[in-house]
Amino acid sequence: MSSPLLQTLRKASALTIALALCACTGAGAQTNLYRALGGEPGISRITELFILEIANDARVIHYFEVSNVQRFREKFSEHLCVISDGPCEYTGDTMVDTHVGMHVTEGDFNAIVEDLIAAMNKAGVTLAAQNRLLERLAALRGEIIYL
Amino acid sequence: MPRILASALLVLFLLPWGQAAFAQGRLTGTGGVSSISGAGGGGLIPWATLSSLATQDQFGAVAFVTRTDVDDFQLDVAGAAVTLRNRLELSLAKREFTIKANDSRIRQNVAGLKLKVAGDLVYGGIPQIAIGAEHHHLHDPATAQAVGAARNDGTDYYASVARAWIDGPLHRTGMININLRYSRANQYGILGHGGDDQDRTLQLEAAAAVFLSRRLAIGAEYRQKPDNLLALKEDSASDIFLAWFPNKHFSVTGAWVRLGDIAGASDQNGFYLSFQGAF
Missing domain, CATH: 1.20.5 (Single alpha-helices involved in coiled-coils or other helix-helix interfaces)
Known part of the structure; x- marks a missing residue:
């Protein structure tokens, strides 16, 4: 184990x-994670599919109703790029600043994880690369939920 | 057991259960399946995980049926568990143990209680830690009396630690669970509690599992058992299992079990099949 x-x-x-x-x-x-995710085109595709999953997810769509989709697309892609050791710079707000006041629950966080998994499945990301990315993102949970 | 129940009721009153609803907010598979005691776990042993996929804001409930069939015996279990805010689990199971040689049956009820003390299975720096109790009540105590059990009924206590790694071995999600059980049960209490040896002893239980995909887990369990009766040897038990989670509301678990010597019949091996529904 x-x-x-x-x-x-x-x-x-x-x-x-x-x-x-x-x-x-x-x-x-x-083989860094950025490459395993398909590099820039791979991350763009994951991000597009992720936005579509969220748009169809009644559990969490209300968090995004006031969001600027273009900005979310750009910052989320950057975030995935940086967290997967890609050649990018993250120019968005911190996780805490982004989520404070949203009162994201544990269940909502998991719903977003499920949406991201669905997006990665549709983008053809391998289970191994998915798990490598999810483990890195899971470490941010404390900066996102119940704020 | 009464003291444990009192503590549980205290917890019930101290926590704000009010606004929670029945829902399944945790990730698929993180509720495990139903053990033969009714407590959430693997199959042969409870785990630190609580039944259903209820989060700290939700209630959850499961119902299950399980058949274990080995060379000379069969054990059928049906039960249910309720989980409150992923903090407290209450479980009930009805067991029917069949001795194939003379088609006689031993019926037993098990009431369980499990409290999550700290941590989380998947997230954060602390593994999920839980304490629990399982109370056994025999409806048909004649066999227990015949083999020299000191008591018909009894209570096991346990502490449990579980941790999952999203990016585990071979980049697959894996988990380990370890229990310490304080028990004097004879064969899960089906042959009563205590005997020539009267004291509770600490027993080690362990499980490990790996998710081959998001829906299919493979794993193994080990359960050390007390050996209280001089006339009958009692062995540790183990299994190798495959659990399938097609969605958040249903699971099927199949296992190959090795239960060792039971009531004088040696090397009892066979299969285990369990269905669980959750909401």
Whole structure:
């Protein structure tokens, strides 16, 4: 199972392979998450599909009714890019500033997670890449819910 | 048990249950399935997870039926559980244990109570920690008396820790659960409690699972058991399971179980099949 030791070993072996590949090709051959998500076009597609999922989700659409969709599209894409180690800069507000006063519940947060999973499924993102991204996003939950 | 019930009632009054509604706000699979005691868990053991997918703002309820069929015995369990705000779980199960050789039956009721103490299965820095109690009441105590049980009824207490990793082994979501049970039950209380050895002892229980997809989990469980009766050896139990969650309201779990020696019949192996509905 995923004991700390196993995780460390896995990360260590991944690093070793990455270093070996870098040494051979002289380029960043490491499969970073940004590439696994399909790079810029992949993230654009995930974002579009995610917006469509939210638009059809009665549980959470009310949070977005006053949102500027164009701005959400831009900042969410940037966020996915940065969090997946892509070559971007996040220019949006902090997670706390964005969500304060919205009173997002635990259930609403999970609804958004389900919408993102549905979007990634439709975009053809592998389960492995989905889980790598979801784990990074899950760490932000404390900056989003019950504010 | 009365003290535990009193504590549970205190919790009921202290927490603002009022505005919660029945809903399924947690992620699919994070409620586990129904164990043979009725408590939320795996199959052979309860887990720190609470039944249904109710969040801290919601109520949830599940109902289940389970058949375990091994070489010389069969155990049928039907039950239900209610979860209040993902904090407190109350469960009831009716068991019917069949001895195939003479087609005799032992009926038993189990009432369970589980309180989430801290943490969360998936999110944040603290794993989900719960404490619980399972009270066994025998309707047909003749067999328990015949094999030398000290009591017909009894209560097990347990503490449980569970953690999931979204990005676990091979980038699949995985989880581990560990319980410490304080028990003197003979074969899940079906053969009563206590015997030649009267004291409760600490028993270790563990489970591990990996989600092969978002809807299909594979895993294994281990349950150490007391061995109170000199005349009858009691072994630890284990299983390998496959659980399918086609949606948030229904699950099917199949397992291969190894229950060891039961009441003098050796190496009892067989299958386990369970259906659960949730809302």
